[in-house]
Amino acid sequence: MRRNKKRDANFAEVNPLHGKTIILGVAGGIAAYKACDIASMLRRAGADVHAVLTPNAKEFVTQLSLTTITRNTAHCEQFQAQADWKPEHIDLAKKADLILVAPATADIVAKMAAGMCDELLTTLILASSAKVMIAPAMNPKMLDHPATQNNLATLQNHYRYDLIQPDYGELACGDFGTGKMASVETIVAAVAARLLEHRTLSGKKIIVTAGGTREPIDPVRFIGNRSSGKMGIAMADAAYARGAEVTLISTVEVDRAYQVLMVETAHEMQETVEAEFDGCHALVMTAAVADFRPLGFSDQKIKKTVKEDFSLELTKNPDILDLLGRIKRDEQFIIGFAAESEELLSNAAQKLKRKNLDMIVGNDITVPDIGFGSDDNAVIILSADGSKENLPRQPKRAIAEHLCDIIAARFSELETLPTH
Ligand code: CTP
Secondary structure (H helix, E strand, C coil): CCCCHHHHHHHHHHCCCCCCEEEEEECCCHHHHHHHHHHHHHHHCCCEEEEEECHHHHHCCCHHHHHHHHCCCCECCCCCCCCCCCCHHHHHHHHCCEEEEEEECHHHHHHHHHCCCCCHHHHHHHHCCCEEEEEECCCHHHHHCHHHHHHHHHHHHHCCCEECCCEEEECCCCCEEEEECCCHHHHHHHHHHHHHHHCCCCCCEEEEEECECCEECCCCCEECCCCCCHHHHHHHHHHHHCCCEEEEEECCCCCCCCEEEECCCHHHHHHHHHHHHCCCCEEEECCECCCEEECCCCCCCCCCCCCCCCCCCEEECCCHHHHHHHHCCCCCEEEEEEEECCCHHHHHHHHHHHCCCCEEEEEECCCCCCCCCCCEEEEEEEECCCCEEEEEEEEHHHHHHHHHHHHHHHHHHHHHCCCC
Protein backbone atom coordinates (compact mmCIF):
# COMPACT_ATOMS: atom_id res chain seq x y z
CA MET A 1 0.00 0.00 0.00
CA ARG A 2 1.31 3.42 -0.90
CA ARG A 3 1.22 5.90 1.92
CA ASN A 4 0.59 9.53 1.57
CA LYS A 5 3.60 11.49 2.87
CA LYS A 6 1.44 14.18 4.47
CA ARG A 7 -0.53 11.57 6.34
CA ASP A 8 2.68 9.96 7.57
CA ALA A 9 3.85 13.29 8.89
CA ASN A 10 0.57 13.86 10.74
CA PHE A 11 0.60 10.32 12.01
CA ALA A 12 4.10 10.84 13.39
CA GLU A 13 2.90 13.97 15.18
CA VAL A 14 0.08 12.22 16.99
CA ASN A 15 1.76 8.86 17.48
CA PRO A 16 4.71 9.24 19.82
CA LEU A 17 5.93 5.70 19.07
CA HIS A 18 6.50 6.40 15.41
CA GLY A 19 10.20 6.24 14.51
CA LYS A 20 11.31 5.75 18.12
CA THR A 21 14.04 3.26 19.02
CA ILE A 22 12.91 1.11 21.92
CA ILE A 23 14.95 -1.54 23.69
CA LEU A 24 12.62 -4.19 25.04
CA GLY A 25 14.38 -5.92 27.91
CA VAL A 26 12.95 -9.33 28.73
CA ALA A 27 13.78 -10.93 32.07
CA GLY A 28 13.29 -14.57 33.04
CA GLY A 29 9.76 -14.97 34.37
CA ILE A 30 6.68 -16.68 33.04
CA ALA A 31 5.28 -13.33 31.83
CA ALA A 32 8.16 -13.28 29.31
CA TYR A 33 5.84 -14.92 26.80
CA LYS A 34 3.84 -11.65 26.73
CA ALA A 35 6.96 -9.81 25.56
CA CYS A 36 6.15 -11.06 22.06
CA ASP A 37 2.79 -9.25 22.12
CA ILE A 38 4.39 -6.09 23.51
CA ALA A 39 7.06 -6.20 20.80
CA SER A 40 4.45 -6.74 18.13
CA MET A 41 2.22 -3.89 19.29
CA LEU A 42 5.15 -1.46 19.58
CA ARG A 43 6.44 -2.41 16.13
CA ARG A 44 3.03 -2.05 14.51
CA ALA A 45 2.78 1.43 16.03
CA GLY A 46 5.94 2.36 14.12
CA ALA A 47 8.65 1.85 16.74
CA ASP A 48 12.03 0.31 15.93
CA VAL A 49 12.11 -2.41 18.58
CA HIS A 50 15.26 -4.26 19.70
CA ALA A 51 14.71 -7.12 22.11
CA VAL A 52 17.37 -7.98 24.67
CA LEU A 53 16.83 -11.16 26.69
CA THR A 54 18.48 -12.13 29.95
CA PRO A 55 19.90 -15.70 29.85
CA ASN A 56 16.97 -16.85 32.05
CA ALA A 57 14.41 -15.25 29.73
CA LYS A 58 15.52 -17.73 27.05
CA GLU A 59 13.91 -20.48 29.18
CA PHE A 60 10.54 -18.86 28.49
CA VAL A 61 10.75 -17.21 25.07
CA THR A 62 13.13 -17.67 22.17
CA GLN A 63 15.44 -15.20 20.52
CA LEU A 64 14.08 -16.36 17.18
CA SER A 65 10.48 -15.38 18.11
CA LEU A 66 11.54 -11.90 19.16
CA THR A 67 13.84 -11.46 16.16
CA THR A 68 11.00 -12.42 13.83
CA ILE A 69 8.44 -10.18 15.52
CA THR A 70 10.68 -7.11 15.87
CA ARG A 71 12.49 -7.68 12.53
CA ASN A 72 15.71 -6.89 14.39
CA THR A 73 18.18 -9.39 15.81
CA ALA A 74 17.25 -10.14 19.41
CA HIS A 75 20.33 -10.03 21.65
CA CYS A 76 21.26 -12.02 24.70
CA GLU A 77 24.98 -12.69 24.94
CA GLN A 78 27.09 -10.12 26.70
CA PHE A 79 30.32 -11.25 25.09
CA GLN A 80 30.14 -12.24 21.46
CA ALA A 81 32.68 -12.39 18.64
CA GLN A 82 32.11 -9.20 16.67
CA ALA A 83 32.20 -8.83 12.91
CA ASP A 84 32.66 -5.14 13.52
CA TRP A 85 35.05 -3.43 15.97
CA LYS A 86 32.20 -1.54 17.60
CA PRO A 87 30.16 -3.43 20.21
CA GLU A 88 26.68 -3.34 18.73
CA HIS A 89 24.92 -3.11 22.05
CA ILE A 90 26.74 0.09 23.04
CA ASP A 91 25.47 1.64 19.81
CA LEU A 92 22.01 0.45 20.72
CA ALA A 93 22.31 1.95 24.21
CA LYS A 94 23.26 5.29 22.68
CA LYS A 95 20.52 5.51 20.10
CA ALA A 96 17.64 4.19 22.24
CA ASP A 97 14.85 6.64 23.05
CA LEU A 98 13.50 4.39 25.76
CA ILE A 99 14.30 1.11 27.50
CA LEU A 100 11.31 -0.93 28.60
CA VAL A 101 11.95 -3.90 30.89
CA ALA A 102 8.89 -6.18 30.65
CA PRO A 103 8.63 -8.41 32.50
CA ALA A 104 10.89 -7.12 35.27
CA THR A 105 11.56 -9.91 37.76
CA ALA A 106 12.59 -9.39 41.40
CA ASP A 107 16.09 -10.45 40.36
CA ILE A 108 16.55 -7.86 37.59
CA VAL A 109 14.97 -5.16 39.75
CA ALA A 110 17.58 -5.92 42.44
CA LYS A 111 20.41 -5.90 39.91
CA MET A 112 19.26 -2.60 38.42
CA ALA A 113 18.94 -1.00 41.85
CA ALA A 114 22.46 -2.14 42.72
CA GLY A 115 23.89 -0.93 39.40
CA MET A 116 25.06 -4.43 38.45
CA CYS A 117 25.93 -5.29 34.88
CA ASP A 118 26.71 -8.99 34.75
CA GLU A 119 24.65 -9.61 31.62
CA LEU A 120 23.78 -7.70 28.46
CA LEU A 121 20.47 -6.11 29.52
CA THR A 122 21.75 -4.56 32.77
CA THR A 123 24.93 -3.44 30.96
CA LEU A 124 22.83 -1.67 28.33
CA ILE A 125 20.74 0.06 30.97
CA LEU A 126 23.86 1.39 32.68
CA ALA A 127 25.40 2.44 29.37
CA SER A 128 22.34 4.34 28.18
CA SER A 129 20.94 7.73 29.08
CA ALA A 130 17.52 6.80 27.70
CA LYS A 131 14.38 6.87 29.80
CA VAL A 132 13.83 3.53 31.56
CA MET A 133 10.42 1.98 32.29
CA ILE A 134 9.84 -1.24 34.15
CA ALA A 135 6.81 -3.51 34.26
CA PRO A 136 7.29 -5.80 37.27
CA ALA A 137 5.87 -9.32 37.23
CA MET A 138 6.42 -11.65 40.16
CA ASN A 139 4.84 -13.60 42.98
CA PRO A 140 2.94 -11.26 45.40
CA LYS A 141 5.17 -12.25 48.35
CA MET A 142 8.30 -11.48 46.36
CA LEU A 143 6.82 -8.13 45.37
CA ASP A 144 5.84 -7.37 48.95
CA HIS A 145 9.24 -8.27 50.37
CA PRO A 146 10.99 -5.19 51.81
CA ALA A 147 14.06 -5.94 49.66
CA THR A 148 12.01 -5.71 46.46
CA GLN A 149 10.05 -2.71 47.71
CA ASN A 150 13.30 -0.90 48.59
CA ASN A 151 14.76 -1.72 45.21
CA LEU A 152 11.68 -0.46 43.39
CA ALA A 153 11.75 2.73 45.48
CA THR A 154 15.41 3.24 44.53
CA LEU A 155 14.63 2.81 40.85
CA GLN A 156 11.72 5.25 41.01
CA ASN A 157 12.97 7.89 43.39
CA HIS A 158 16.67 7.86 42.84
CA TYR A 159 17.05 6.91 39.18
CA ARG A 160 13.69 8.33 38.05
CA TYR A 161 12.71 5.10 36.30
CA ASP A 162 8.99 4.77 35.62
CA LEU A 163 7.12 1.90 37.20
CA ILE A 164 4.18 0.39 35.32
CA GLN A 165 2.22 -0.96 38.27
CA PRO A 166 1.53 -4.71 38.30
CA ASP A 167 -2.10 -5.89 38.45
CA TYR A 168 -4.01 -7.91 41.02
CA GLY A 169 -5.18 -11.38 39.96
CA GLU A 170 -4.33 -15.04 39.77
CA LEU A 171 -0.69 -15.64 39.04
CA ALA A 172 0.89 -18.49 37.10
CA CYS A 173 1.93 -20.12 40.41
CA GLY A 174 -1.74 -20.28 41.43
CA ASP A 175 -1.48 -17.56 44.10
CA PHE A 176 -3.79 -14.57 44.13
CA GLY A 177 -2.46 -11.09 44.77
CA THR A 178 -0.70 -8.14 43.21
CA GLY A 179 2.18 -9.11 40.96
CA LYS A 180 0.67 -9.90 37.55
CA MET A 181 2.38 -7.89 34.84
CA ALA A 182 0.17 -5.01 33.60
CA SER A 183 -1.69 -5.79 30.39
CA VAL A 184 0.11 -5.43 27.07
CA GLU A 185 -2.21 -2.52 26.14
CA THR A 186 -1.50 -0.72 29.44
CA ILE A 187 2.25 -1.13 28.96
CA VAL A 188 2.24 0.13 25.37
CA ALA A 189 0.01 3.09 26.33
CA ALA A 190 2.36 3.97 29.22
CA VAL A 191 5.35 3.89 26.87
CA ALA A 192 3.53 6.11 24.35
CA ALA A 193 2.52 8.55 27.10
CA ARG A 194 6.08 8.71 28.38
CA LEU A 195 7.49 9.43 24.94
CA LEU A 196 4.89 12.13 24.38
CA GLU A 197 5.56 13.63 27.78
CA HIS A 198 9.23 13.58 27.03
CA ARG A 199 8.87 16.27 24.36
CA THR A 200 6.55 18.45 26.42
CA LEU A 201 8.79 21.47 26.18
CA SER A 202 9.39 21.35 22.45
CA GLY A 203 8.95 24.75 20.83
CA LYS A 204 9.55 26.52 24.14
CA LYS A 205 12.52 28.78 24.74
CA ILE A 206 13.89 28.41 28.25
CA ILE A 207 16.63 30.45 29.86
CA VAL A 208 18.45 28.95 32.82
CA THR A 209 21.09 30.74 34.87
CA ALA A 210 23.69 28.75 36.79
CA GLY A 211 26.60 29.19 39.17
CA GLY A 212 27.73 32.00 41.40
CA THR A 213 28.80 35.39 40.09
CA ARG A 214 32.31 36.70 40.79
CA GLU A 215 32.80 40.36 41.55
CA PRO A 216 36.41 41.38 40.94
CA ILE A 217 38.36 43.30 43.55
CA ASP A 218 41.68 43.40 41.71
CA PRO A 219 43.30 41.24 38.96
CA VAL A 220 43.64 38.26 41.32
CA ARG A 221 40.80 38.52 43.81
CA PHE A 222 37.07 38.47 43.69
CA ILE A 223 34.00 38.21 45.90
CA GLY A 224 32.32 34.91 45.15
CA ASN A 225 30.01 32.35 46.69
CA ARG A 226 29.71 28.60 47.10
CA SER A 227 27.31 27.91 44.22
CA SER A 228 28.55 25.00 42.06
CA GLY A 229 26.09 25.51 39.19
CA LYS A 230 24.91 21.88 39.45
CA MET A 231 21.23 22.74 39.90
CA GLY A 232 21.20 25.07 36.89
CA ILE A 233 23.04 22.61 34.68
CA ALA A 234 20.66 19.80 35.72
CA MET A 235 17.74 22.09 34.92
CA ALA A 236 19.12 23.03 31.50
CA ASP A 237 19.85 19.36 30.70
CA ALA A 238 16.34 18.28 31.71
CA ALA A 239 14.64 21.03 29.69
CA TYR A 240 16.81 20.25 26.65
CA ALA A 241 16.00 16.54 26.89
CA ARG A 242 12.32 17.50 26.72
CA GLY A 243 12.80 19.35 23.47
CA ALA A 244 13.12 22.93 24.76
CA GLU A 245 15.35 25.45 23.05
CA VAL A 246 17.69 26.07 25.98
CA THR A 247 20.04 28.95 26.70
CA LEU A 248 22.21 28.40 29.74
CA ILE A 249 23.75 31.57 31.13
CA SER A 250 26.47 30.30 33.39
CA THR A 251 29.51 31.24 35.44
CA VAL A 252 30.61 27.58 35.30
CA GLU A 253 32.00 26.21 32.06
CA VAL A 254 30.13 23.26 30.51
CA ASP A 255 30.21 21.61 27.13
CA ARG A 256 26.67 21.01 25.91
CA ALA A 257 24.71 20.72 22.67
CA TYR A 258 22.53 23.69 23.63
CA GLN A 259 23.60 27.33 23.79
CA VAL A 260 25.84 28.17 26.76
CA LEU A 261 26.67 31.84 27.38
CA MET A 262 29.49 32.37 29.85
CA VAL A 263 29.37 35.32 32.24
CA GLU A 264 31.31 36.31 35.31
CA THR A 265 29.76 39.23 37.17
CA ALA A 266 26.20 40.11 38.19
CA HIS A 267 26.28 42.92 35.63
CA GLU A 268 27.27 40.58 32.81
CA MET A 269 24.58 38.15 33.91
CA GLN A 270 22.01 40.93 33.96
CA GLU A 271 22.91 42.15 30.45
CA THR A 272 22.89 38.62 29.02
CA VAL A 273 19.62 37.57 30.66
CA GLU A 274 17.94 40.82 29.60
CA ALA A 275 19.05 40.37 25.99
CA GLU A 276 17.49 36.88 25.89
CA PHE A 277 14.43 37.48 28.08
CA ASP A 278 11.98 39.01 25.61
CA GLY A 279 11.87 35.93 23.39
CA CYS A 280 11.74 33.36 26.18
CA HIS A 281 8.80 31.40 27.54
CA ALA A 282 10.41 30.64 30.88
CA LEU A 283 13.32 31.84 32.97
CA VAL A 284 14.76 29.63 35.68
CA MET A 285 17.09 31.67 37.84
CA THR A 286 19.16 29.19 39.84
CA ALA A 287 22.26 31.42 39.86
CA ALA A 288 23.57 32.82 43.12
CA VAL A 289 23.96 36.45 42.13
CA ALA A 290 26.18 38.59 44.36
CA ASP A 291 24.10 41.28 46.00
CA PHE A 292 27.12 43.59 46.31
CA ARG A 293 30.26 44.32 44.33
CA PRO A 294 33.37 46.33 45.22
CA LEU A 295 32.73 49.99 44.53
CA GLY A 296 36.01 50.30 42.67
CA PHE A 297 38.23 47.85 40.80
CA SER A 298 41.95 48.10 41.39
CA ASP A 299 43.92 47.61 38.13
CA GLN A 300 46.91 46.58 40.19
CA LYS A 301 47.07 43.81 42.75
CA ILE A 302 46.28 45.34 46.12
CA LYS A 303 49.32 45.06 48.34
CA LYS A 304 49.34 44.13 51.97
CA THR A 305 49.05 47.41 53.79
CA VAL A 306 51.03 48.29 56.86
CA LYS A 307 47.72 48.82 58.59
CA GLU A 308 46.16 45.85 60.38
CA ASP A 309 42.71 46.55 58.99
CA PHE A 310 41.63 46.85 55.43
CA SER A 311 38.13 47.69 54.38
CA LEU A 312 36.47 47.28 51.06
CA GLU A 313 33.63 49.54 50.06
CA LEU A 314 30.78 47.70 48.42
CA THR A 315 27.87 48.87 46.33
CA LYS A 316 24.61 47.12 45.53
CA ASN A 317 24.21 45.03 42.39
CA PRO A 318 21.01 45.12 40.38
CA ASP A 319 18.45 42.48 41.32
CA ILE A 320 17.95 40.75 37.99
CA LEU A 321 14.78 38.89 38.96
CA ASP A 322 13.25 41.95 40.50
CA LEU A 323 13.79 43.91 37.27
CA LEU A 324 12.43 41.16 35.05
CA GLY A 325 9.50 40.44 37.37
CA ARG A 326 8.33 44.00 36.66
CA ILE A 327 8.36 43.68 32.89
CA LYS A 328 7.39 40.05 32.40
CA ARG A 329 4.42 39.29 30.19
CA ASP A 330 1.54 37.22 31.57
CA GLU A 331 2.48 34.17 29.54
CA GLN A 332 6.11 34.20 30.67
CA PHE A 333 6.96 31.92 33.57
CA ILE A 334 9.67 32.91 36.04
CA ILE A 335 11.13 30.60 38.66
CA GLY A 336 13.43 31.97 41.33
CA PHE A 337 15.54 30.13 43.90
CA ALA A 338 16.06 31.01 47.54
CA ALA A 339 18.86 29.51 49.61
CA GLU A 340 18.04 30.42 53.20
CA SER A 341 19.71 29.84 56.55
CA GLU A 342 16.64 30.77 58.63
CA GLU A 343 12.89 31.24 58.23
CA LEU A 344 12.92 29.36 54.93
CA LEU A 345 9.18 29.51 54.35
CA SER A 346 8.55 33.13 55.14
CA ASN A 347 11.73 34.39 53.41
CA ALA A 348 10.97 32.41 50.27
CA ALA A 349 7.33 33.56 50.30
CA GLN A 350 8.41 37.19 50.59
CA LYS A 351 10.82 36.87 47.66
CA LEU A 352 8.14 35.19 45.56
CA LYS A 353 5.84 38.16 46.11
CA ARG A 354 8.41 40.96 46.06
CA LYS A 355 9.96 39.83 42.78
CA ASN A 356 6.59 39.00 41.13
CA LEU A 357 7.65 35.39 40.44
CA ASP A 358 5.43 32.52 39.38
CA MET A 359 7.31 30.10 41.58
CA ILE A 360 10.18 29.97 44.03
CA VAL A 361 12.27 26.95 45.00
CA GLY A 362 13.65 27.30 48.50
CA ASN A 363 16.18 25.26 50.39
CA ASP A 364 17.61 25.32 53.87
CA ILE A 365 21.38 25.69 53.57
CA THR A 366 21.97 24.64 57.17
CA VAL A 367 21.07 21.00 56.39
CA PRO A 368 24.40 19.12 56.05
CA ASP A 369 25.46 17.31 52.80
CA ILE A 370 22.86 18.84 50.51
CA GLY A 371 22.55 22.05 48.54
CA PHE A 372 25.78 23.89 47.66
CA GLY A 373 28.18 21.63 45.77
CA SER A 374 26.17 18.48 46.39
CA ASP A 375 24.42 16.39 43.74
CA ASP A 376 21.32 16.30 45.96
CA ASN A 377 18.99 18.80 47.49
CA ALA A 378 15.72 18.92 49.44
CA VAL A 379 13.47 21.83 48.54
CA ILE A 380 10.18 23.49 49.10
CA ILE A 381 8.30 24.86 46.09
CA LEU A 382 5.99 27.84 46.59
CA SER A 383 3.76 29.07 43.78
CA ALA A 384 2.09 32.41 43.19
CA ASP A 385 -1.30 30.65 43.40
CA GLY A 386 -0.54 29.84 47.05
CA SER A 387 0.30 26.16 46.60
CA LYS A 388 3.21 24.61 48.47
CA GLU A 389 5.08 21.38 47.83
CA ASN A 390 7.91 19.66 49.69
CA LEU A 391 10.44 17.63 47.74
CA PRO A 392 12.49 15.42 50.08
CA ARG A 393 16.20 14.83 49.50
CA GLN A 394 16.78 13.69 45.92
CA PRO A 395 19.22 14.26 43.04
CA LYS A 396 19.18 17.77 41.56
CA ARG A 397 18.29 16.21 38.21
CA ALA A 398 15.14 14.73 39.78
CA ILE A 399 14.21 18.18 41.13
CA ALA A 400 14.84 19.59 37.65
CA GLU A 401 12.55 16.96 36.08
CA HIS A 402 9.85 17.90 38.56
CA LEU A 403 10.20 21.58 37.69
CA CYS A 404 10.01 20.69 33.98
CA ASP A 405 6.75 18.82 34.69
CA ILE A 406 5.35 21.96 36.35
CA ILE A 407 6.49 24.26 33.52
CA ALA A 408 5.08 21.91 30.88
CA ALA A 409 1.74 21.65 32.72
CA ARG A 410 1.56 25.44 32.91
CA PHE A 411 2.20 25.78 29.15
CA SER A 412 -0.40 23.21 28.25
CA GLU A 413 -2.89 25.00 30.55
CA LEU A 414 -2.17 28.27 28.74
CA GLU A 415 -2.67 26.61 25.37
CA THR A 416 -6.11 25.35 26.35
CA LEU A 417 -7.29 28.78 27.60
CA PRO A 418 -9.56 30.72 25.25
CA THR A 419 -7.63 33.53 23.54
CA HIS A 420 -10.13 36.25 24.52
N1 CTP B 1 18.72 37.23 42.30
C1 CTP B 1 18.86 38.07 41.23
N2 CTP B 1 19.67 39.15 41.32
C2 CTP B 1 20.30 39.44 42.47
C3 CTP B 1 20.16 38.57 43.58
C4 CTP B 1 19.37 37.47 43.47
O1 CTP B 1 18.25 37.83 40.20
N3 CTP B 1 21.08 40.50 42.54
C5 CTP B 1 17.85 36.04 42.18
C6 CTP B 1 18.54 34.72 42.42
O2 CTP B 1 19.03 34.17 41.21
C7 CTP B 1 17.45 33.85 43.01
C8 CTP B 1 16.55 34.87 43.71
O3 CTP B 1 16.86 36.13 43.17
O4 CTP B 1 16.69 33.20 42.02
C9 CTP B 1 16.72 34.93 45.20
O5 CTP B 1 18.07 35.15 45.48
P1 CTP B 1 18.60 35.26 46.98
O6 CTP B 1 20.06 35.52 46.95
O7 CTP B 1 18.09 34.09 47.76
O8 CTP B 1 17.77 36.49 47.50
P2 CTP B 1 18.05 38.02 47.52
O9 CTP B 1 16.95 38.68 46.77
O10 CTP B 1 19.43 38.34 47.11
O11 CTP B 1 17.82 38.36 49.07
P3 CTP B 1 18.78 38.04 50.34
O12 CTP B 1 20.19 38.02 49.83
O13 CTP B 1 18.49 39.19 51.23
O14 CTP B 1 18.33 36.75 50.90
